[in-house]
Amino acid sequence: MSENFMYDGGTVSVIGLGHMGTRLAQAFLAGGVSTTVWNRTAAKADALAARGAKRATTVAEAVSSASVVVVCLPEYDTVRALLEPVGPDLAGRVLVNLTSGTPESARLMSRWAADHGAGYLDGAAMSGTRLVGGPDALFVFSGAAEAFAGHRTTLVSLGNAVHLGDDPGLAAVYDTALFGLAWGALAGFYHALSLVGVEDVDPAAFAEVAAGHMPYVTSLMTDHARQVQQDRYPADDGTVQVHAAAMQHLVDASLAGGLRTDVPELMRSLLERAEAAGHGADGMAAVARTIRYGAQRVRD
Ligand SMILES: NC(=O)c1ccc[n+]([C@@H]2O[C@H](COP(=O)([O-])OP(=O)(O)OC[C@H]3O[C@@H](n4cnc5c(N)ncnc54)[C@H](OP(=O)(O)O)[C@@H]3O)[C@@H](O)[C@H]2O)c1
DSSP: OOSSSOOOOSEEEEEOOSHHHHHHHHHHHHTTOEEEEEOSSGGGGHHHHHTTOEEOSSHHHHHHTOSEEEEOOSOHHHHHHHHGGGGGGGTTSEEEEOOOOOHHHHHHHHHHHHHTTOEEEEEEEOSTTTTTTSTTOEEEEEEOHHHHHHHHHHHTTSSEEEEOOSOTTHHHHHHHHHHHHHHHHHHHHHHHHHHHHHTTOOHHHHHHHHHHHHHHHHHHHHHHHHHHHHTOOOOTTOBHHHHHHHHHHHHHHHHHTTOOOHHHHHHHHHHHHHIIIIITTSBTTHHHHHHHHOTTOOOO
């Protein structure tokens, strides 16, 4: 482990006490981590101070109070503007940036931190604010493995802290990919709720059955990721053709119920494109291939 960074653990500063930053600070406090907080609007630190957080009156004081400096602000430009004047104070500390952004902005920020002698971890909070501090709150981090390992015990106060790799851009890559995954799943769920609603099914009762169905769906992810890796799409879970026909039933049932059909039509168009690209008799994960390479590229 590098001698250049402080690995004393247990001291963190949180800069930015918006919806997310406040939850982060609460989770560190609940995890027994000595926590200093700073926010532009100082009053937002009141409740945290009442729970034992130390207040910093300046950003410089916040930075110099801890070995781990967590920032959670709306944009990278804001982070940079706020930290630029205190760059030298970051030397020997690890900057953990939980602000949402692009992979390139994360890589730039990492270089900026390195130029100031600081370690850098880029991070993304994947479970909104509601799970923060519990074991199901997923936080992904990327950047130097030793910076993560050195502060893992602090970062696990936030939840399930996963290190993705040394490239600081990876957290942003996963952030956008997982955001799209969650929205795809929720779009399917909202359509499903609307469809069963036509038949007066209780939404909560449906949600319970739907949640019980999810382990099957997640098992498909594992298998289909392997198929994509091998570029082989066995039809173990039904062919593209079979799924396209089933999706047509969903479109028809939705039309009969007077629903908008944009969600099932998107899925149907993905399957039709895979069929047109020569994957009709392949498994449904062939859809991933046509998303990546386009409809015209027929399987070798
Ligand atoms: N909220 C979520 O569920 C969630 C989930 C995942 C990721 N995130 C990410 O977390 C980051 C923060 O989100 P949030 O929901 O916490 O935002 P938010 O509630 O709008 O809070 C924004 C924070 O940034 C501060 N701020 C804004 N401009 C500033 C400036 N020029 N100088 C200093 N401080 C400034 C605000 O200070 P004031 O109090 O003084 O206005 C406030 O503390 C974003 O990148 C977001 O994408 C949020």
